[in-house]
Amino acid sequence: xxxxxxxxxxITDFGLQDEYVGVLKGVIYTLAPAxxxxxxxxxxxxxxxxxxxHLLTRSYRFFPAATVHLVIVDPGVGSERAILAISADSYYxxxxxxxVFTAIFDHAANxxxxxxxxxxxxxxxxMSTTFHGRDIMAPVAARLAVGMEISSLGQRIAxxxxxxxxxVACRKISNTLLGEIIHIDTFGNLCTNIRRQDVEEFTSxxxxxxxxAGNLTVPLVKRYCTQSxxxxxxxxxxxxxxxxxxxxxxxxxxxxLSLGGKIVLSRTPKVxxxxxxx
Amino acid sequence: xxxxxxxxxxITDFGLQDEYVGVLKGVIYTLAPAxxxxxxxxxxxxxxxxxxxHLLTRSYRFFPAATVHLVIVDPGVGSERAILAISADSYYxxxxxxxVFTAIFDHAANxxxxxxxxxxxxxxxxMSTTFHGRDIMAPVAARLAVGMEISSLGQRIAxxxxxxxxxVACRKISNTLLGEIIHIDTFGNLCTNIRRQDVEEFTSxxxxxxxxAGNLTVPLVKRYCTQSxxxxxxxxxxxxxxxxxxxxxxxxxxxxLSLGGKIVLSRTPKVxxxxxxx
Amino acid sequence: xxxxxxxxxxITDFGLQDEYVGVLKGVIYTLAPAxxxxxxxxxxxxxxxxxxxHLLTRSYRFFPAATVHLVIVDPGVGSERAILAISADSYYxxxxxxxVFTAIFDHAANxxxxxxxxxxxxxxxxMSTTFHGRDIMAPVAARLAVGMEISSLGQRIAxxxxxxxxxVACRKISNTLLGEIIHIDTFGNLCTNIRRQDVEEFTSxxxxxxxxAGNLTVPLVKRYCTQSxxxxxxxxxxxxxxxxxxxxxxxxxxxxLSLGGKIVLSRTPKVxxxxxxx
Numbered sequence: 007x008x009x010x011x012x013x014x015x016x017i018t019d020f021g022l023q024d025e026y027v028g029v030l031k032g033v034i035y036t037l038a039p040a041x042x043x044x045x046x047x048x049x050x051x052x053x054x055x056x057x058x059x060h061l062l063t064r065s066y067r068f069f070p071a072a073t074v075h076l077v078i079v080d081p082g083v084g085s086e087r088a089i090l091a092i093s094a095d096s097y098y099x100x101x102x103x104x105x106v107f108t109a110i111f112d113h114a115a116n117x118x119x120x121x122x123x124x125x126x127x128x129x130x131x132x133m134s135t136t137f138h139g140r141d142i143m144a145p146v147a148a149r150l151a152v153g154m155e156i157s158s159l160g161q162r163i164a165x166x167x168x169x170x171x172x173x174v175a176c177r178k179i180s181n182t183l184l185g186e187i188i189h190i191d192t193f194g195n196l197c198t199n200i201r202r203q204d205v206e207e208f209t210s211x212x213x214x215x216x217x218x219a220g221n222l223t224v225p226l227v228k229r230y231c232t233q234s235x236x237x238x239x240x241x242x243x244x245x246x247x248x249x250x251x252x253x254x255x256x257x258x259x260x261x262x263l264s265l266g267g268k269i270v271l272s273r274t275p276k277v278x279x280x281x282x283x284x
Numbered sequence: 285x286x287x288x289x290x291x292x293x294x295i296t297d298f299g300l301q302d303e304y305v306g307v308l309k310g311v312i313y314t315l316a317p318a319x320x321x322x323x324x325x326x327x328x329x330x331x332x333x334x335x336x337x338h339l340l341t342r343s344y345r346f347f348p349a350a351t352v353h354l355v356i357v358d359p360g361v362g363s364e365r366a367i368l369a370i371s372a373d374s375y376y377x378x379x380x381x382x383x384v385f386t387a388i389f390d391h392a393a394n395x396x397x398x399x400x401x402x403x404x405x406x407x408x409x410x411m412s413t414t415f416h417g418r419d420i421m422a423p424v425a426a427r428l429a430v431g432m433e434i435s436s437l438g439q440r441i442a443x444x445x446x447x448x449x450x451x452v453a454c455r456k457i458s459n460t461l462l463g464e465i466i467h468i469d470t471f472g473n474l475c476t477n478i479r480r481q482d483v484e485e486f487t488s489x490x491x492x493x494x495x496x497a498g499n500l501t502v503p504l505v506k507r508y509c510t511q512s513x514x515x516x517x518x519x520x521x522x523x524x525x526x527x528x529x530x531x532x533x534x535x536x537x538x539x540x541l542s543l544g545g546k547i548v549l550s551r552t553p554k555v556x557x558x559x560x561x562x
Numbered sequence: 563x564x565x566x567x568x569x570x571x572x573i574t575d576f577g578l579q580d581e582y583v584g585v586l587k588g589v590i591y592t593l594a595p596a597x598x599x600x601x602x603x604x605x606x607x608x609x610x611x612x613x614x615x616h617l618l619t620r621s622y623r624f625f626p627a628a629t630v631h632l633v634i635v636d637p638g639v640g641s642e643r644a645i646l647a648i649s650a651d652s653y654y655x656x657x658x659x660x661x662v663f664t665a666i667f668d669h670a671a672n673x674x675x676x677x678x679x680x681x682x683x684x685x686x687x688x689m690s691t692t693f694h695g696r697d698i699m700a701p702v703a704a705r706l707a708v709g710m711e712i713s714s715l716g717q718r719i720a721x722x723x724x725x726x727x728x729x730v731a732c733r734k735i736s737n738t739l740l741g742e743i744i745h746i747d748t749f750g751n752l753c754t755n756i757r758r759q760d761v762e763e764f765t766s767x768x769x770x771x772x773x774x775a776g777n778l779t780v781p782l783v784k785r786y787c788t789q790s791x792x793x794x795x796x797x798x799x800x801x802x803x804x805x806x807x808x809x810x811x812x813x814x815x816x817x818x819l820s821l822g823g824k825i826v827l828s829r830t831p832k833v834x835x836x837x838x839x840x
Contacts, residue, residue: 011317015306021748022300022578025621028571028602032624035598039567039626042313043600044321046306052749053810065303068310068418070317081810084785135785137800140624192299193330229362229413244415254331254359289595293584300578320591322599324584343581346588346696348595470577471608507640507691522693532609532637 012151013042013073015065017058017106018139019050020078026137030078030144037148044069053081055105059171060189060197063109064245066097076147077101078139089122089138090168091146091159098150100143105171112170119168122146123160176200183208183271185248187263194256198269200248205271212273219250219269220261230254290429291320291351293343295336295384296417297328298356304415308356308422315426322347331359333383337449338467338475341387342523344375354425355379356417367400367416368446369424369437376428378421383449390448397446400424401438454478461486461549463526465541472534476547478526483549490551497528497547498539508532568707569598569629571621573614573662574695575606576634582693586634586700593704600625609637611661615727616745616753619665620801622653632703633657640691645678646724647702647715654706656699661727668726675724678702679716732756739764739827741804743819750812754825756804761827768829775806775825776817786810 014034020026031043046065050058058079066075080087080102092099092107094114099107103121111117124133124142133141146159176185176199185200196219205226209215217224217240225233226240233239235254238261243249250269251257258264292312298304309321324343328336336357344353358365358380370377370385372392377385381399389395402411402420411419424437454463454477463478474497483504487493495502495518503511504518511517513532516539521527528547529535536542570590576582587599602621606613614635622631636643636658648655648663650670655663659677667673680689680698689697702715732741732755741756752775761782765771773780773796781789782796789795791810794817799805806825807813814820 011313013310013313015310019749022601023603023605024747025602025617026748028600028617029621029624031600032569032571032621032626032629035567035569035600036624036626044306044309044313045300046303047301049301052812061303061306065307065310068307068314070310070314073310081791082787085787134800136797136805140800191302192304193297231360231363235359241414244412244418249414256330289591291588291591293588322584322587322591323578324581325579327579339581339584343585343588346585346592348588348592351588469580470582471575509638509641513637519692522690522696527692534608 009072009151009153010040011042012038012040013044013069014038014147014151015044015046015069015073015075016048016078017046017050017061017076018048018078019052019054019058020048020139022048026139029140033140033144034148034151037145038151041148041151050079053079055079055081056171057189058106059108062106066099066110067095069097071096072098074098074100074147074150076143077106078143079106080104080138083138084135088163089124089142089146091120091122091150091156093118093156098147098156100147100150102138102143103169105169107168108170108173111165111168112173117165118156119163119165120156120160121163126158126160174199176204178208181273185269185271187250187265187267187269190258190265194252194258194260195243196250196257196263196267196269197243198248198250200269200271202242202246202248205248208271209273211276213276216272217248217250217269218272220263220267222261224250287350287429287431288318289320290316290318291322291347292316292425292429293322293324293347293351293353294326294356295324295328295339295354296326296356297330297332297336298326298417300326304417307418311418311422312426312429315423316429319426319429328357331357333357333359334449335467336384337386340384344377344388345373347375349374350376352376352378352425352428354421355384356421357384358382358416361416362413366441367402367420367424369398369400369428369434371396371434376425376434378425378428380416381447383447385446386448386451389443389446395443396434397441397443398434398438399441404436404438452477454482456486459551463547463549465528465543465545465547468536468543472530472536472538473521474528474535474541474545474547475521476526476528478547478549480520480524480526483526486549487551489554491554494550495526495528495547496550498541498545500539502528565628565707565709566596567598568594568596569600569625570594570703570707571600571602571625571629571631572604572634573602573606573617573632574604574634575608575610575614576604576695578604582695585696589696589700590704590707593701594707597704597707606635609635611635611637612727613745614662615664618662622655622666623651625653627652628654630654630656630703630706632699633662634695634699635662636660636694639694644719645680645694645698645702647676647678647706647712649674649712654703654712656703656706658694658699659725661725663724664726664729667721667724673721674712675719675721676712676716677719682714682716730755732760734764737829741825741827743806743821743823743825746814746821750808750814750816751799752806752813752819752823752825753799754804754806756825756827758798758802758804761804764827765829767832769832772828773804773806773825774828776819776823778817780806
């Protein structure tokens with residue numbers, strides 16, 4: 007496939023103060039001069055594989071087919087951990103085998119996974135033990151962007167040989183649904199692991215759902231603006247997960263809630279009132 | 285008009301730690317593969333329409349004709365507030381109708397304003413109540429970038445129907461000109477609402493102008509470097525507004541001044557000395 | 563040379579909250595519509611010429627030939643300091659003559675330096691005294707990106723007329739090698755001025771090298787991961803300079819070390835054990 011405008015996205019924990027991200031881009035443009043590079047985030051907390059996984063999972067589908075998603079959050083750099091090149095859905099993924107690709111392994115179609123063999127593609131004048139993003143992963147991403155066959159990059163391996171992060175699923179315990187905060191965004195909105203579908207199944211045939219975050223009871227609404235500014239609320243976010251927020255405020259700061267904080271939904275049986283007069 | 289390199293600029297309060305900005309770019313590149321996307325700022329303070337307006341006003345003219353300026357600072361997301369698509373000067377503007385476009389309405393030529401009708405252009409599999417930037421505004425910006433007729437996006441409305449922010453103008457009260465700090469930049473420079481033209485009119489025929497910021501008297505100079513490092517000064521910034529700064533220092537921090545702080549100019553009548561001896 | 567995809571990189575102290583970087587890009591795209599712009603960093607500490615030099619030195623070689631590296635850290639803006647346009651190695655460099663290009667002058671080949679004469683290339687409706695990045699340097703970079711002859715931009719000057727920053731070299735004093743911390747990165751890794759070559763020469767024929775940072779004795783290893791998480795270590799970074807780090811931790815914070823902090827290597831004569839039994 008000839009791709010006039012191949013895209014490479016970047017998710018790293020490199021921050022924006024050093025030259026690291028710029029160097030990645032220099033390496034990519036050198037090998038793939040027509041590429042477009044999109045920063046998804048470079049402000050992953052250092053070594054937070056879980057945050058990198060969260061952002062990748064929520065963003066990769068919004069890009070054109072053939073986009074190469076490069077994830078460099080790599081606490082094991084220099085070790086024997088594998089570097090993966092993955093083809094899945096209509097995308098490519100490149101990064102260390104440490105769990106960042108858990109959602110791809112679990113949910114993507116047409117999964118094809120390769121363990122990158124650096125010696126196959128690099129004539130490395132430079133090879134560090136500390137910056138495999140520059141020396142291996144960016145070159146691999148650039149090669150995929152210009153149409154190199156993924157199977158030429160290394161050895162095919164079975165997806166179930168790869169690292170996964172354990173997902174913390176929400177749990178139903180009689181009349182409560184118990185979830186937790188899995189991400190806090192720039193606005194202080196609290197993202198939970200409770201899906202719209204979980205809530206709908208849980209509340210089907212029941213009267214009302216009540217959401218508790220910390221010691222607060224929070225109304226479940228459709229839009230931020232149905233509550234006045236400063237009011238705590240729960241709604242389904244743009245990925246259909248339950249989110250606790252404060253309209254025009256910062257829920258994390260104001261409610262003193264943090265990652266792992268418990269979110270509880272309760273239900274009461276629906277009372278059917280028969281109207282005898284109709 | 286065929287535009288080989290259409291540009292879409294972004295001003296948002298999304299920050300850089302989450303995937304939000306990357307997702308906007310994925311949506312734009314999907315619909316406008318040849319676009320170039322320029323980040324103006326994603327660090328608008330959350331919901332600060334006034335800061336977004338300030339940055340847009342100071343940047344939009346520096347881009348090539350046909351650039352699409354997309355502004356997503358949207359405290360009313362999910363409400364009935366309109367989303368606007370505007371053609372003005374030689375640019376396009378897209379964003380919520382909340383005052384971010386005040387300067388465009390007040391100063392731009394060839395103004396043509398449309399209320400976006402999302403149903404006209406989107407075959408939305410996805411439509412959230414929390415992320416209209418992704419689901420409506422980025423697609424609208426991308427369509428304008430690839431040359432779609434702006435009139436096809438919705439209904440033309442009169443500019444005076446749109447929201448404006450009240451401008452805080454500087455005021456002349458006898459021999460003082462009273463302004464205030466309207467923006468503080470990265471360097472701690474204090475941007476005021478006093479234009480060079482205001483100062484020139486105010487001081488014409490008068491002896492000297494004295495600038496007071498807080499309790500300090502500050503010299504009005506032409507360049508930072510006319511004062512030694514660490515000295516407080518006033519000069520006209522790159523948009524010809526009066527700015528209070530410290531040469532190689534941070535005026536906001538060192539003077540403890542903040543948004544809304546008063547800046548006063550004083551004048552004294554010019555004394556004409558007649559030389560009787562020539 | 564026709565360059566389909568000319569690259570302009572940016573190193574500034576403008577930060578990311580204001581419109582300054584966006585405006586630079588608008589100016590560049592206006593004059594060089596096909597350019598690609600790469601942010602190396604906009605988070606240079608205000609006026610830190612030394613940090614800008616460090617990042618430029620570590621990044622410029624990773625870009626394709628003909629890349630234009632634009633560095634705008636300019637405490638002398640508005641003064642008589644020169645603006646330079648440099649051709650060196652296969653790159654161009656543009657920025658103020660204040661020492662940011664020290665490493666280029668000292669190490670690059672085919673050095674050709676010009677003092678930019680703004681009146682030669684600008685029909686400036688706008689010319690500020692505070693934002694030469696926008697009004698002079700970005701236009702110069704854009705012109706180089708589209709192939710304008712560098713010699714047409716101003717007057718050739720001798721490199722030894724240009725400002726240099728004094729390099730702090732590491733020193734050998736009998737059996738110690740004394741260096742210092744010259745940069746601290748996002749991860750809190752401590753970058754020193756001690757090269758691998760310095761260490762190899764110093765330790766050649768000697769028994770062991772011991773690295774001391776603060777009051778700590780630190781093992782010299784090959785990879786972060788040879789030490790358990792949380793352990794202090796020394797290794798050679800991706801540019802072959804000695805770095806003090808904590809595996810998966812922040813050395814600067816945890817060791818309370820900062821710029822200029824001393825790093826000492828010691829050596830002891832190698833004791834040759836003669837085996838009399840072979």
